[in-house]
Amino acid sequence: MNGHKVIAYLVDKQTICIKHINSQATTIINHETRVDFIELNARGHLLLFRDRKFVLHLYDVTSQSKVHLLSDCGYAQWVPGSDVVVAQRNNIMCVWYNLSVPDEVVTREICGEIEGIERTSGRTEVIVDTESSLSSYLLVEELIEFSLAIDDDDHLKALSILRQMELTPQTEAMWLQLQDASVKVHNFHTAEQCAAAVNDHSRAAYYRSLVKLSSKSDAGGLMNGQQSLRLRAKLFEMRKKVDLAEELYLGHNRADEAIKMYDDLSMSAEAIAIAEHYQGNEAGDRKRKYFEALVSSNQNAAAAELKVDSKEYLEGIGLYVKAGMPGRAAGVILEHGIVQPLSLIENVASALDKNELFEHAGKFYFERLNKPKLAIDAYVQGKMYRNAVDLSRKYEPSEVVHLEKQWGDYLLMVKNKPDEAIEHYMEAHAYTHAFEAALKCKRLSLASSLINELDCAEAHPAYTKLGHHFVRAGNFDEAETCFTEGNQHIKAINMYIEAGIWDKAEILARKYLSEDELDIFSRRLANYLEGLGHLERAEQILISNHAIAEVVSMYTKNRLFDSISHMSVKSAAAFVSETNKGIAELLEEEGNYKAASKHFCLCGDWSQAVSLCKANEMWEDAIQVAKTHGEQESVNEIAYSCFVSSSEAAGLELVNKLGVANEALEFAVERGCFDHALSIAKCCEHEKICYVHFKYALQLENTQQYSKAEVEFLLAKKPREAIDMYLAQRNFDAAARLATEHHISEATILAEAEHARESGDFKMAEGMFLMANKPQFALEVYEKEGMWDEANRIISAYFPEQIEENRHQDSTRSEELTPGGAVDTNSRLEDDAIDWCETGGGNADCIPIQRDNAVKVDLFAIEQDIIGQRCDHAISALMSLGAPYGQEYMDLYRRIVVGVLGRDDSRHDESFEVQARSVSDLKELLRQARINANGMPAPSFERMFLAVHYTDMLYLSIHHSLWDISTKCSITLLQFLDYIPPDKAFFVAGREAKRQEHISLAFILFNRYVDVYEAVEENDLSSANIDDTLDGTIVPAIVA
Template structure:
């Protein structure tokens, strides 16, 4: 796996697949290519990116999508505009949509809002587009008003925070700029009414009540009746809260509220309505509890029984009719509370027992009784007293326990706050009061501490409710910037730098420059501090800050800017003071401030003036202001640079003018420049004509050599640089040899040059180095190698000739130049190899001559090879002249020959067809080969068919005489019958009256259409090598076979196939033609030898049709006419 250079595109190889990830953020989207080889490199140049793949010795390249890479590169470079322009050219595909989303996210994070707006528009996110348009409109208005980008305006920053869902940050921004209404409106638009109400209460807004009403109305409109009831309950509007609870279907909650409020508990109508709702909801136990609390024990008992709450019913019955309870009351009235406790407990009235215990200040026993009382509402007063008691003892955990059990959370929290236990108070408040109430309570407390100057304590409270921004604002308002930055670093690390800069800007506006400097540097923007001092004309401080924070070079730049404000002698004195005069002159040149540079140099450093002229000329040349640059070059005393400038611009006339007027020695450079231009234009003669007058013949040689025009290079070198000719020839020789595997013609040219030079051994080597890898033209190879042989025979020692023959003889055999190979072997006295080459070339006379004259021992070898050749070729007559026995063996090799069937048939007819088992395949193949010869389908083929018939007849007679024929007798009888019909057909074709008696010619179109159509199907089956697609429907109930062996090739000429195809197509349009075979009286196909009842009929010896009536059987040697005559 590797990265594409300069992009975030990844390339990897998986077996024979090249995988490319154009967007690494979406790894499941991968582009694949099928490749062969291994990836070795990724190259990116000239606007193209290619993956280099090595496949053996071959190197291939696969181009990647430069557009997709361009997007990734633009993103990496931070050039979002270029990325957006590229995406504009793409259709909105899934991949393009992903790139739009990536660009939208990055531009939104980088606050490139106009580009982000375009991205969300492309994605169809209309809401974000409109939101960003609003922000951009704010920026535009601020820019029109102040001339600065409004992105830093608090409204824009707040809206961006809202877009990022950082609502507290947005709220803090609005509050920093005293825009409380905007913060509240933000929460209302977001339907965060609780936050809006809380903020209004914290800030003491005048519209708190109307905001609460709006909140309640919104809850009702959105059918959040339970939440509306909670708000009303918290506000003390219990009647409205109960109505909303009942509307929300929560009667149990309404019952708890009603029983906790004395006024409601005494309202029988309200209690009845709540009770009915509870009963309707089948909350019987809760209804009984309600009745019990309002003093209706009878109704309570009924409800408890209905709800099967029998334990509560029993408890109620015990309380409703006490006996011990009255005794206890009497004791209490007599101030004997201790004695009354046990009576109340016995009566089961734990409440009165608890009251008596508290009155007696028996706190431990009070705790025990509390554990068995389930009525939290009744226990609340006692829990309050217990909490107050233990709080007074400073046993805060135990006091907390009773306060919490009685639901008196505020009292517990106040207790911890009063004791300074802020963390425990906060934990308790967070657990029971909810975040909103905790925040409001602690913010109010913190504001009190803040007003008292207890900033540390206030900070702790702000932090405990996660409101660090309020603490930050507090320190900001008190100008305690160090404390403020401490909190910013801890809670808003991403805003540390911007906060430093904001404070610095504020201090700068207050002219508190040194404090502003401190915060500019802390905000990593010391350059802003330098600019601040520059704007205030405090150059010493600007220099100090620049040198300290930016280094010596930055200090020098400030001195340079300082000097520019002074000009003239004052500037020179300042620069000399810092020892920067020369450096500032150079810096002025680099900054294109040549007028200032000239001013300084003419006052204090006149020796630098030419150098400034030269630098100015270089700049003008880059800007193509050649005439102005020429004047500067001349004033700089460098006219040659002006000449080279014009040469580079190919303005030869101006170059010559300047050279002749100011630098005659540059005329040669000008000519060389023109020559290079001519060389680039491939006008080498002109380049040579320009270089020779310039006394640069070596460049002419180099140009010719680099362009591979070695002959021209050698010519020029020989004429003008004869002392370098030998070295150039050696280099030429090395170059040619290094190309030996690629350029045959070059090697042959080199060989001819060596030959002309009389260096024959080198010439032979060059000719030998030509190989088939260099050229596919065998004649070129033969010519080169024969030339090597000729030179070797004429000029080299015999042992060298033998080496040449051993190398080049096999090569000539490889390219099938057998006669030339034989001559090559003869030149090297390799007589046996020469004989074999002549035999391979079938040049038997030459082979015999070499054997008889040079190697008599190989004469028999040549004769044997010649006989084998004649046998293989089936040339029986020629072989009979020298070996009659061998000639008789020729037919037995017929199966491996092509086109010799007729000749073999003649031999078998002459010498007979013995019934040898090893010959069966030959007879079979001979028959099939003859039957596949289309040219025999003519009257002229009769003799061949008759000979085949006679041969097979002779073979069948011989087989009949053998008892064991291995089942081949029937096969050859069938072949005999076929040959008989073919001979008869050929004979009939010689008779004009019978020549055209075929189905198509006599009008049997149905039969002709069926058979020709089947013929075309068979042709296709042979080409496909399968019978699977063949349709046999037309031959059902006939004896025509379905499964037949297919030949490898067709024997019918293409023109006849096309003729049959055209006829079939033409006839298929004729509605009178039907694709059926004619039937006879047996109701089967008239030529079928098999009847409908599977009866077999003999075929007619003339036509092959079945003989149904008037059958006449002929014996061997008996004629049909003769037998008919006897019958008459």
């Protein structure tokens, strides 16, 4: 509007910037919380904004002031093209028609949420979205039009709008707003009408006079003429800037106009001052008339001031006294050194006393009348003791002590400043009063030192008082000292008892009381503590006095049997068992079996506690006692007893409820009660049934009932154990039958045989191979192990046609077993087993063997890739293996890292991008391996990972032109010269430092690069002199 272009935007979450496009002027608003809404008005001089606390604010760009408009604001918007604001708070719509008075807000209850504002055809409606439909609320168009008229400086339109409206507080504020706007543009006619509309008739008359002056100035055609001058001066008067109006008049040699202005404003003193300067002859008459007017109107003070200004001091002094202002009269006398007439000075002094101006009176008596005694009395009457004491030290020294005492009393009793009173009491040697003041201001250490100045008769009660103050302050040690110094030992003992510090109370009692008194005191203290419920402390006191019977009686009376046991442990260890046993028997007689069992345990007879619980069917307690004091076998026995204590169904329900079904089952199995064990297993996991059958089968096997054992093994779903049983008995037919019946594949049998061979059980391995109908495998095992007798036995039984060949091999066996001719039988067996499994229909049992060999093949391929500098292939292969982690893989990872980080990565061709991808893939591989290390990778692996990580950051920062970060990464990589070629590391670091214009650092790094390069060319790293590289930094010497 008006050619101005203004924008407002958020600099950050809490800062708003308002910028004038034309002038480039900028306004910054810093808010304490995050801002979530901003909107400028049409003219760009008012800004609405709301923060995250839903508080709506208004910012005036012109005055740079902020006003809080509304809390809990859910919606806010300017009415289009106006300075009217509509906002919503809960179900209340708020409208500000006149923002110059923010408190004048029109509210209206609505149903729903405001959606927007529509302004068409002279109507302004607020659209509200209710749950069912849209509704609208009409705004007062006249008020909106008034706002627009004010913004457009269309005062006539604004005036016509207001004339149509009734006078209310809101419209009155609008009249005043229009009046101010009119005065700013010198539209006094409109301003007069505004003042008249609000019944401000005097202001309206003033504006009318300004209208006349303005019209005369316009008629003359000279805005700088006399009428214009008066008009400008009147404007200054209206703004209450009469000094500027005076300056304007005097600047145009119109002193008479200035004097007339002050006369009109009843500012005679200012008029006289101008008259004296510009109208010397007339000034005297004016001043005389003014003086007579003041005296006649009984304005003696002003008349006195006029006389003093005229250097007529005596008349001025008299007028001041007459006006009841003897202080000013005294000031004139002292300021101008007036000593005569003496009667006038005495009258002033008397008036000072009468008006209780004691400070002036004291000064007057001393300086003008030379009466220090009267001055001291005046100062004392005025409670100005400092002045009184200072005078007394010089003229009345005998009164100093008395005055100091009075001063202290005044400070303590009237001013309630005991800390200041202490010093004056000490000056007056009133140590008792100083002690009381010190207590009142809680300066207890000072009070303690002041007691030393008191005599014995005063000191004892003072110590007692001070002791009570220390008690209230919680300083019991000092309180004890005070009480003992004041011979109040009982008070000290009672203090400790009330504070619960019974040890010190007992120490004081033993120190200051006789034996008989101490015994009585201890018993009374114990009874007191018992009444408070502090039985343990009462026990300690009684035991210290060897009153064990009283302790037992106290605990028995309170039925605290646990405490009796505890007391027995501390006082007489020999009574522990007897005490607890007696308590247990008493509780058993009373039927309190649970507590009785506890005390049986305390006396060491936990088996009796178990018996008591079992006898009363307290199975849960019995189990708990057994778990706490016995072994697992005892728990199992009780659980089994619980099961057999009632019918089978009830027993099962009970052990399940107590959660000891497994314990009962274990005991039944151990005792061979397999019928009960099977019954219990039915309510447990399904595996428990198999477990019982398995245990029963083992028992049958031990008793050589193999047929029954086979049945139980099969019920336990463990045919393999049945086969192992028959193999152990060399009953291969039965083992083969079970293997066939239960579809146990030959591959599985061969795998088991191989396992037996590896564990050294060659007989078992032979049986398994024969069961799989693979005698040749058994033969190869014996041949490999050098067990030639067993090998010959296999040949005789299964390969008779090879007997002659075997004899021939015996004669040449030593030659065939040389290193050059050794045969890897294990590998051949493995390969045969795999081939047999694959030709047998791809049986899944061969998969573990195949997988193991596949891993070996992959590792061999990775090794070849590294040797052939195909590190990318090696990385992909290790990723396909799941990024394995283990000591056996560390060397592979190290060689891959050295190979990748040692490549050329020139920035000028595609090798940089290729290298960056390789480093990124390598970092991902090492990251996966770290995860597989279960959070505990080796330190060397962590160091390797950091080298790759920083290299990856270097490439990323170079790619995104983040040169500061790339420089830092290149310098950091100088720590990892065991993985990066030194010449490459120093060159890259120098290059990045140069890019950042770190010239000195780049020079050092390039210099080191040249040293390393020449040393490498000469194959002598010792000549590189690297040990002093970047001394004092984190960069180490090169690792050779």
